[in-house]
Amino acid sequence: MELNDLAPLCGEWLRGSGPESDIVISSRIRLARNLAEFPFISRASPQEREQIESLLHEQIIEIKQDSEELMYLNVDDLEGLDRQFLVERQLISREHADSEGARGVAIDSGEQMSLMINEEDHLRIQVMHSGLDLENVWQQINHIDDLIEQRVTFAYSKDLGYLTACPTNVGTGLRVSVMLHLPALVITRQLDKVFRSLQKISLAVRGLYGEGSQAMGDFYQISNQITLGRSEEELVAQVGDVVPKLIDYERHARDFLLKESHENLHDRVSRAFGILSTARTISSEETMMLLSSVRMGVNLGMIDDLQIPVLNQLFIHTQPAHLQKLSGHVLDTADRNIERAKYLRRHLLGGKDGEAEQN
Amino acid sequence: MALKCQQCDKTATYHITELTGGKPQELHLCEDHARHYLTAAEDEPEAPSSLAGALAEQLSVSQTAEELARLDQLSCPVCGITFYDFHSKGRLGCPHDYVCFAEELEPLIVNIHGDTQHVGKVPKHSAEGSERQTKLIQLRREIKEAVSEENYERAGKLKDEIHRHEKGEAS
Numbered sequence: 223m224e225l226n227d228l229a230p231l232c233g234e235w236l237r238g239s240g241p242e243s244d245i246v247i248s249s250r251i252r253l254a255r256n257l258a259e260f261p262f263i264s265r266a267s268p269q270e271r272e273q274i275e276s277l278l279h280e281q282i283i284e285i286k287q288d289s290e291e292l293m294y295l296n297v298d299d300l301e302g303l304d305r306q307f308l309v310e311r312q313l314i315s316r317e318h319a320d321s322e323g324a325r326g327v328a329i330d331s332g333e334q335m336s337l338m339i340n341e342e343d344h345l346r347i348q349v350m351h352s353g354l355d356l357e358n359v360w361q362q363i364n365h366i367d368d369l370i371e372q373r374v375t376f377a378y379s380k381d382l383g384y385l386t387a388c389p390t391n392v393g394t395g396l397r398v399s400v401m402l403h404l405p406a407l408v409i410t411r412q413l414d415k416v417f418r419s420l421q422k423i424s425l426a427v428r429g430l431y432g433e434g435s436q437a438m439g440d441f442y443q444i445s446n447q448i449t450l451g452r453s454e455e456e457l458v459a460q461v462g463d464v465v466p467k468l469i470d471y472e473r474h475a476r477d478f479l480l481k482e483s484h485e486n487l488h489d490r491v492s493r494a495f496g497i498l499s500t501a502r503t504i505s506s507e508e509t510m511m512l513l514s515s516v517r518m519g520v521n522l523g524m525i526d527d528l529q530i531p532v533l534n535q536l537f538i539h540t541q542p543a544h545l546q547k548l549s550g551h552v553l554d555t556a557d558r559n560i561e562r563a564k565y566l567r568r569h570l571l572g573g574k575d576g577e578a579e580q581n
Numbered sequence: 582m583a584l585k586c587q588q589c590d591k592t593a594t595y596h597i598t599e600l601t602g603g604k605p606q607e608l609h610l611c612e613d614h615a616r617h618y619l620t621a622a623e624d625e626p627e628a629p630s631s632l633a634g635a636l637a638e639q640l641s642v643s644q645t646a647e648e649l650a651r652l653d654q655l656s657c658p659v660c661g662i663t664f665y666d667f668h669s670k671g672r673l674g675c676p677h678d679y680v681c682f683a684e685e686l687e688p689l690i691v692n693i694h695g696d697t698q699h700v701g702k703v704p705k706h707s708a709e710g711s712e713r714q715t716k717l718i719q720l721r722r723e724i725k726e727a728v729s730e731e732n733y734e735r736a737g738k739l740k741d742e743i744h745r746h747e748k749g750e751a752s
Contacts, residue, residue: 258676259714265660265674267725342672364702371704375714377676382690383699385676389690390632392679394701410597424695451696482596 225295225304229547233311234333235401236538238531240353244521245469247401247441247534250312250350251359251458253367254343254386254395256377262387263340268323271340275324278339281373282328285337285366292328292337303552306543312350314338335366343387343395345370356398356462360454383450393450398461401430402468405440405518406475413442416471424448425464439510439537444468476522491519499570503559509540509566528570536569586611632671635692657681659719677715717746 235248260266260274283294297305297318305319314327318341325340338346347370349363377385383393391397407413417427430441444464446457479487494515498504517533519525538544540562546553549561584593587609595615597608610618653665662674664685673679679686690697720743727736 256676259717261660261675261718261722262673264670264672265662265722270721367702368705371706375706376704377714378704379676379679379699380703381698382679383701385679387672388632389673389686390693392690393694393699396701412597448694448696450690450694450699453701457701 224293225300225307226547228311228333229307229544231333232531232535232538233313234352235312235350236531236534237352238529238534240351240355242465242469243353243530245403245472246354246465247403248350248352249355249359250348250399250401251356251363252346252348252397252399253363253384254391254397255345255347255367255370255384256386257344258375258377260344263342263344264387272324274344275326275339278345278374279326279328282337282339282345282370284373285328285369290331292330292335294326294328297325297327298323303543303546307547310538310541310543315341315346317341334362337366343391354400354462354465356400356458360458364454390447391449394452394454394457396449396454396457397445398458399443399445400461400465401441401443402465402472403440403514403517404442404468404472405514406479407472408440409479410475412471412475416468420444420464423460423464425461438507439514441514476518480522487522488519488524491515491522491524495519495525495570498566500567501563503556504563504566505559506540506542506562509562510537513537513540527572532569536566540565584609586614588614632689632693635689636668636671652685655682655685659715659722661722675715675718677718713746717743720746 235250240246240249256262257274257277260270263271266274279294283292285292295308297308297314300308305314308314308327309316309319311333313329313333313336315338318325318327318338321341323340325338327339328337329335334349334351336348336350338348347363347366349359349366351359379385384395386392386395404413407416420427424447426445426447428443428445430438430443444461446461448457452460494512498509498512498516513533513536516525516528517530520528520530520533539548542558545558545561545565548565551557553561584596585591586593589611591611591613593609594612595608595610597610597615597618608618652668653663655664656662657674657678658681659677660674662678664682667673667678667682673682687697720739724736724739724743727733727739
């Protein structure tokens with residue numbers, strides 16, 4: 223398997239199936255680990271970084287997923303476009319894409335698992351499933367961690383647990399994140415209140431693709447902040463327990479909108495669909511915003527013959543790097559906006575607006 | 582018929598269902614009052630969420646100028662990072678920092694996690710050789726310094742020592 227084989231696919235997290243997948247996009251856990259015999263990344267010389275990379279590369283490539291070998295990418299050798307592609311796909315972090323020196327990532331073909339070497343910590347293990355599926359994600363990542371642990375010695379102390387480059391991750395090194403699509407809470411402006419109450423129980427909220435509170439496409443990620451003093455199972459349960467409440471709030475808000483302003487809601491959804499299926503040039507931001515409305519509309523039965531997995535695919539395939547990989551050309555912003563509009567028309571109108579019409 | 586704002590005589594253009602706290606409550610407000618309602622921040626301070634916040638808090642409540650100067654001079658014998666380096670970059674230099682900066686890190690860790698004792702996973706393959714591994718980090722740093730100072734005699738000795746410690750791994 224090669225990187226270019228991934229482009230036409232959709233990735234695990236937007237597969238659009240799994241429990242509660244109308245609202246819950248994905249469940250993800252990552253573990254931060256460091257080798258005991260090397261300094262953390264910030265104090266590692268270029269040679270030490272190379273040693274860490276080759277040591278971990280050698281060990282993790284042996285970890286097979288369903289007896290299938292992992293694809294290993296040397297991130298430092300990748301073109302900027304390919305790195306951006308992996309960030310959009312959530313297989314590497316923005317920090318990993320932008321940093322320098324020896325570093326890599328191992329990925330399974332189902333894109334459920336990604337192992338980043340020399341990110342903030344020597345090793346970041348990530349497992350992601352579509353929908354709300356935290357228990358299984360934890361089982362899987364715990365097993366992978368066990369397998370790697372048999373081959374290397376991680377920095378660990380009995381008081382502070384797994385030692386990490388940043389004290390915010392020390393202990394379990396575990397971050398649980400659930401990504402939710404919350405358009406109705408955005409429209410009814412209830413998000414801030416919900417988020418403030420989450421912060422009180424030490425859960426963090428951030429938008430997709432950014433630190434800011436204005437999330438692209440109404441996607442929000444809920445994750446634990448505490449990593450020390452509680453077991454992995456407790457941390458997973460803490461996030462897992464709050465998600466059904468958020469789902470409930472979002473469904474209530476949708477019901478409210480359906481009941482109190484059905485015409486306005488339907489209008490919003492139909493206009494969004496209208497623009498997406500007829501525009502000739504469209505930005506990534508506008509696409510995300512409108513797709514969000516359409517996605518909710520499909521879930522509320524306002525649009526027929528459009529499936530959630532198709533929509534999820536549009537979310538990812540209209541991102542800048544995906545668009546360029548799929549078209550096979552490097553495109554500037556203006557050309558991307560044209561290509562994006564073309565791609566959307568083709569997929570939303572299901573061939574009714576064929577290529578011939580372009581001329 | 583248009584509803585009136587619950588707080589003034591203007592027409593209510595915002596219809597809010599409050600879902601947080603008990604059972605849903607409906608509110609009908611004009612634009613001004615809706616904005617006021619929706620942006621009203623709660624007064625209680627939030628738990629510091631980021632490392633930067635926790636660090637700033639720790640340093641602001643601490644301490645005199647001398648104390649701060651002392652923190653800045655404190656350095657790890659293994660990786661050479663100073664507490665000031667950590668403070669400015671937010672990243673530690675090696676696992677041993679958790680030992681040598683233990684006293685300085687503790688309030689920070691309590692601030693972030695509300696706890697100081699790990700209760701989660703224990704590696705089955707334990708890090709019992711951690712002293713040897715810490716020593717290796719230190720020796721590798723020292724050899725780099727010796728080479729950059731062109732002190733090849735010392736570098737040669739360090740190389741032998743590193744070799745001995747690496748061999749220890751096999752035994």
